[in-house]
Amino acid sequence: MNARVGSLATALSRRFAFPSGERGQQLLPQARLGGPMPWVIAIMIMLTTVAAAGGLALSNVAGAARGAVSGAVTVQIVNASIPARNRQAEAALSVLRDMPQVASAQRVPDKELEELLKPWMGDVATGDSASDPIAIPALIDVTLRGAASDKALPAIQNRLVTVAPSALVDAQSRWLQPVFAAIRSLQWLSLALIALLALAGLAAVWLAARSALGSNRETIEIIHHLGGTDAQIAGIFQRSVTLDAAIGAVVGVVLGLATVLILGQQFAELGSGMVSQGSLGWLDWLAIALVPVFGIVLAGMTARFTVMVALRRML
Amino acid sequence: MRIARRDERPKRPDAIKPGAVLAHVGGCLPIMNRSQNAIVQFDNVGLRYGTGKEVLGDLSFTLYPGSFYFLTGASGAGKTSLLRLLYLAQRPSRGMIRMFGTDVITLPRARLPSFRRRLGVVFQDFRLVGHLSAFDNVALPLRVAGVADEDLQKPVSEMLDWVGLTDRADARPATLSGGEQQRVAIARAVIGRPDMLIADEPTGNVDPEMAVKLLRLFEALNRLGTTVVVATHDLHLLKKVPESLIMRLDKGRLTDPTGALRYPPRRDVGAV
Numbered sequence: 001m002n003a004r005v006g007s008l009a010t011a012l013s014r015r016f017a018f019p020s021g022e023r024g025q026q027l028l029p030q031a032r033l034g035g036p037m038p039w040v041i042a043i044m045i046m047l048t049t050v051a052a053a054g055g056l057a058l059s060n061v062a063g064a065a066r067g068a069v070s071g072a073v074t075v076q077i078v079n080a081s082i083p084a085r086n087r088q089a090e091a092a093l094s095v096l097r098d099m100p101q102v103a104s105a106q107r108v109p110d111k112e113l114e115e116l117l118k119p120w121m122g123d124v125a126t127g128d129s130a131s132d133p134i135a136i137p138a139l140i141d142v143t144l145r146g147a148a149s150d151k152a153l154p155a156i157q158n159r160l161v162t163v164a165p166s167a168l169v170d171a172q173s174r175w176l177q178p179v180f181a182a183i184r185s186l187q188w189l190s191l192a193l194i195a196l197l198a199l200a201g202l203a204a205v206w207l208a209a210r211s212a213l214g215s216n217r218e219t220i221e222i223i224h225h226l227g228g229t230d231a232q233i234a235g236i237f238q239r240s241v242t243l244d245a246a247i248g249a250v251v252g253v254v255l256g257l258a259t260v261l262i263l264g265q266q267f268a269e270l271g272s273g274m275v276s277q278g279s280l281g282w283l284d285w286l287a288i289a290l291v292p293v294f295g296i297v298l299a300g301m302t303a304r305f306t307v308m309v310a311l312r313r314m315l
Numbered sequence: 316m317r318i319a320r321r322d323e324r325p326k327r328p329d330a331i332k333p334g335a336v337l338a339h340v341g342g343c344l345p346i347m348n349r350s351q352n353a354i355v356q357f358d359n360v361g362l363r364y365g366t367g368k369e370v371l372g373d374l375s376f377t378l379y380p381g382s383f384y385f386l387t388g389a390s391g392a393g394k395t396s397l398l399r400l401l402y403l404a405q406r407p408s409r410g411m412i413r414m415f416g417t418d419v420i421t422l423p424r425a426r427l428p429s430f431r432r433r434l435g436v437v438f439q440d441f442r443l444v445g446h447l448s449a450f451d452n453v454a455l456p457l458r459v460a461g462v463a464d465e466d467l468q469k470p471v472s473e474m475l476d477w478v479g480l481t482d483r484a485d486a487r488p489a490t491l492s493g494g495e496q497q498r499v500a501i502a503r504a505v506i507g508r509p510d511m512l513i514a515d516e517p518t519g520n521v522d523p524e525m526a527v528k529l530l531r532l533f534e535a536l537n538r539l540g541t542t543v544v545v546a547t548h549d550l551h552l553l554k555k556v557p558e559s560l561i562m563r564l565d566k567g568r569l570t571d572p573t574g575a576l577r578y579p580p581r582r583d584v585g586a587v
């Protein structure tokens with residue numbers, strides 16, 4: 001027996017100091033969310049990625065279009081008499097060029113107008129062709145220094161009325177108003193989608209963390225009784241939940257990006273100018289890359305918070 | 316034999332040899348020292364669960380470092396409840412408890428873990444972690460304390476050897492017999508060489524021979540300076556540790572057949 005006591009003394013000879021270091025990954029090898037959780041997170045992240053990419057692309061389209069037409073004003077001279085029309089157009093042009101708020105003003109050549117109208121109206125006579133001329137208006141493209149606001153347009157109209165009574169001043173953006181409105185709705189939709197997805201993801205992680213907490217409650221209590229600190233125990237959870245979320249997020253972001261790229265390619269094949277302006281810049285990609293990062297951090301923090309709250313109920 | 320790093324803890328009083336507490340017999344210590352010396356001090360402690368009647372009442376006693384205490388009493392007398400107060404799993408409904416010289420009732424939650432790490436607990440229901448091997452269960456207190464993996468291999472193996480479970484080191488608790496689980500629980504309680512060992516029916520599931528062997532383990536630990544509190548209703552056990560002091564719980568009240576709770580303790584108790 002003495003020998004045994006001696007060996008016990010050896011076994012216990014080393015008193016372990018208690019460093020504040022908080023190793024402990026191996027304490028709870030089963031604290032993983034496991035099951036469907038990484039997949040739920042993957043789906044959330046994928047949908048969020050697609051919604052974010054869509055929202056950003058729409059915002060780029062709208063921004064580009066708005067920028068292109070914001071200062072654009074069209075002046076039409078509608079007059080049945082071609083000479084009068086031309087005269088008024090010349091006068092209007094020179095007045096416009098003298099106005100300080102006008103950056104540039106060009107008359108759209110009649111030839112160009114003819115080309116534009118040909119598909120709809122056939123050969124139209126504009127210039128000197130005499131037979132039954134259809135009076136198409138003279139068009140002046142004006143670019144303002146500022147935006148073509150509701151105040152700027154009447155000012156131009158008033159200036160023109162004396163030299164060109166037949167002039168009609170229009171902001172090009174007015175024609176695009178319904179398009180902008182539709183884009184704005186879609187943007188709100190994508191924002192709402194992202195918010196809802198974040199909320200649903202949060203709820204899913206919270207539920208998963210709670211069930212993981214439930215199935216590990218015994219272990220948590222034991223570690224608690226052995227002197228494990230709240231931070232230590234919550235940290236174990238946070239680490240494993242973060243790991244699970246990371247797996248889900250990587251899968252999700254890969255699927256999401258694949259979707260975005262395929263959709264982008266299909267839109268690009270439409271060849272419309274507007275769509276090509278919707279391509280994503282590096283800032284947009286950065287924002288999209290933040291989606292999974294944000295998701296992972298959110299999952300980890302939720303797990304930590306859930307465990308901390310549960311632990312605070314223990315003495 | 317004793318290794319450095321101990322100085323981080325409050326110095327243990329000199330009462331570390333068996334029966335050393337008896338060194339004070341003769342009452343030569345001033346009354347002040349009573350509480351300074353104590354490892355545990357209960358003052359008028361009462362405990363009720365919820366709105367039920369008190370399961371423990373008017374507990375006033377002092378435990379001294381290096382002593383070996385048995386806590387006996389009929390089933391339902393409140394032994395586990397009292398131990399739960401001791402291992403800081405429960406706050407009393409009234410009264411005052413000091414441990415290691417600190418009032419643990421008003422102690423902020425955040426400071427309790429450092430106190431728990433100075434205790435070794437054998438729970439009545441073992442509380443082994445089901446998905447960890449016997450080895451990892453025994454290693455748990457050291458891991459919680461931040462001991463590096465390479466540093467804990469040797470002590471844990473030796474501890475398992477000591478409780479005779481070397482060849483079951485990789486077994487999960489579910490595949491161990493009741494007695495084997497109990498020995499794992501004991502190994503886990505003593506591996507960190509606690510200042511106080513609290514064991515609740517630690518020999519309930521083992522044969523008498525193993526029971527005696529485990530008692531020897533507690534005694535050995537006691538000899539190394541650990542205060543030991545063992546709850547049991549096996550009265551045969553009490554005789555096996557001659558220098559032990561006996562506390563008796565009777566329907567939640569403490570009686571004191573050997574004068575263990577009196578200070579200074581009775582001279583004839585524990586005189587080896």
Ligand SMILES: Nc1ncnc2c1ncn2[C@@H]1O[C@H](COP(=O)(O)OP(=O)(O)OP(=O)(O)O)[C@@H](O)[C@H]1O
Pocket residue numbers: 364367370388389390391392393394395396397439548
């Ligand atoms: N969590 C609890 N809630 C309510 N009552 C409890 C609780 N734990 C114990 N009790 C009651 O407190 C009393 C003392 O129980 P305790 O477990 O301390 O007895 P014990 O002496 O350890 O008994 P045993 O020898 O059977 O282990 C019992 O009447 C029991 O029913």
Ligand SMILES: [Mg+2]
Pocket residue numbers: 394395396439515
């Ligand atoms: Mg009990």
